[in-house]
Amino acid sequence: MRATTLLNRLLPLPKATIRDVEIVDDRVRVAVRPQRHRMRCPHCDYSTRHRYDTRDVDSSWRHLDLGGRVCVLTLRRRRLRCPEHGVLAEAVDFARPGSGFTRDFEDLVVWLATKTDKSTVSVFCRITWRTVGAMCTRVAAEKLSPDRFTNLVDIGVDEISWRRHHKYLTLISDHDTGTIVWGTEGKSAAALDEFFTDTLPDGAAEQVAAVSMDLGPAYRKSVRAHAPQATICFDPFHVVKLATAALDDVRRRQWQLARTLSDKQIAKTYKGARWALLKNPENLTVKQESTLDALKRHGGALVRAYELKEALRAVFAGDLDADQVHTMLGRWCSWAQRCRIPQFVKVGRTIREHRDGILAAVTRGLANGRHEGLNNKVRLIIRRAYGFHSAENALAMVMLTCGPVTLDLPYHMGTHPHS
Ligand SMILES: [Zn+2]
Structure with a gap:
């Protein structure tokens, strides 16, 4: 079998035929030619048989690795004149407009980027992380259906x-x-x-x-x-967050006070107590539990602040109906109003002012934290997207990971388990 025949079977490129293959500098270079007579504009549906001129554009795209080597497709693209977009090199079916990578390669990279960390993707695919960001944007533009806004x-x-x-x-x-x-x-x-x-x-x-x-x-x-x-x-997640922030403010002030009084030991306790106070009690480590116990024995405003925060969390943590939440929230606000901790007096006031909207969230079932998993996933993805250079790229990755979309791997269309 001839090498080009073999490759035409191995790499079924849409609307392109392989005409030559060679290995240059450790890379497999595959020369292809378009099967279409008509040329298409990369930005719209316009197509024509008429070449604008004979100054073809030498173009190349990285494709899926071949036998562990980087594989590059090369093609001389003809130029056309689109009435709307001007003189351009023709579109190719195997790559997205403006990309130096084939669709298959981009689909593979983007699939991986939604599943695993940054350095794994960069090292495994031998590309920079910023390039991944641009790929996410191109794939998201294509895969996200406008139907997601209709209902x-x-x-x-x-x-x-x-x-x-x-x-x-x-x-x-x-x-x-x-x-x-x-x-x-x-x-x-x-x-x-x-x-x-x-x-x-x-x-x-x-x-x-x-x-x-x-x-x-x-x-x-x-x-x-x-x-x-x-x-x-x-x-309610944001309501509880107000109390958590107030508690942290109380702790910080006590820490600063202890520092100015040069009570180093106590200052250290307050500094080290941050997570013991802010985490949900069921998630505390043994050390954090003992820190919390020590603070409780010590008493004072910080302990009252902690109890207020936990009580507010409990209002929303159970399966209470709107009436019960209404009663509990009323009690909590009166407690906060009387607690003599300015930060919590303020939280109490804010909650009273927003009570209708808080209860509406409970009534409509938008309060049960069922999307906490989604929020955690978003945070994880946002951190992974820190290295991208634009918010657009980061948003694309969020959408591809947490949006209504199914990503397919090349050669596995419809056969891999959806996740
Ligand atoms: Zn056009």
């Missing part, structure tokens, strides 16, 4: 920090499917406005029945403006 009823909007230095992303989740359906840069009302006005198809905003969110004013403002019929629900 949104209960949605959640959340901010997540992206890289350090206070950069944020706004993410929209569909509570019914437990997937992320959209995201953008920023965390202002304008970020959410973009979803309602530029992203949702006509009529979709009117169908939204409830939106869960944090207690800040930005997202609420946007929902009131674009989906006034929707019930605003304050996510």
Whole structure:
């Protein structure tokens, strides 16, 4: 069998035929030629038989490794003139427009990037991590169906920090499917406005029945403006977070106080107690448990603050109905109001002001933490995407991992187990 015949069978490239193969510098170089007579614009459906000129463009794409070696496809692309996009090199079926990699290679890399860590992907595929970001964006643009916006009823909007230095992303989740359906840069009302006005198809905003969110004013403002019929629900997760932040503030102040009084031993206790206080008791290590016991024996405002935080968490941790939560929350707020810890007096006031929205979240079943798994997954992926150079790339990876999408591996179409 001739080498080119063998390769034509091994690498079934759509609409291209292999004409030559050689090994140069340890790489397999496969020369291909297009089967089509018509040339297609890479950016639209336009096609033509007429070449613009004879100045073909030498192009190459990295393909799946062959026998463990890097494999590169080369092709002289003809030029055409698209009435809309001007003079361009023709599109090829085996690669996405603007990419130096074949579809199969990109599909493999992106599949891996959604499953495993950054260095595994880079080393295994022999590509830089930034390149992976651009691939995620191309694959996401192709695989995400616009249908994901048509039946949104209960949605959640959340901010997540992206890289350090206070950069944020706004993410929209569909509570019914437990997937992320959209995201953008920023965390202002304008970020959410973009979803309602530029992203949702006509009529979709009117169908939204409830939106869960944090207690800040930005997202609420946007929902009131674009989906006034929707019930605003304050996510109990964010309510508990207020108490956790207040507790940490109490601890930090006590630590600073002890330091200024040069009570080094006590200062150290407060510093070391951070996670013992903030973690859920069932997740504490043995050492953290004994730290917590020591603090409790010591008594004082920090212990009362801890008990307040735990009590608030308990309100939402059980399977209580809205009436029960209403009663418990009322009691908690009176307790907070009387506790003489300014941070918690403030939390109590905030909760009273937002009580209707908090109870709405309980009533609509948007409060049971069923998407905690999704949130954890998003955080993991965001950290993995730190090395990408644009928020667009990071968002694409979030969508490919947590969105309504199924990624296929090359040569395994429809046969691998979906996950
Ligand atoms: Zn075009």
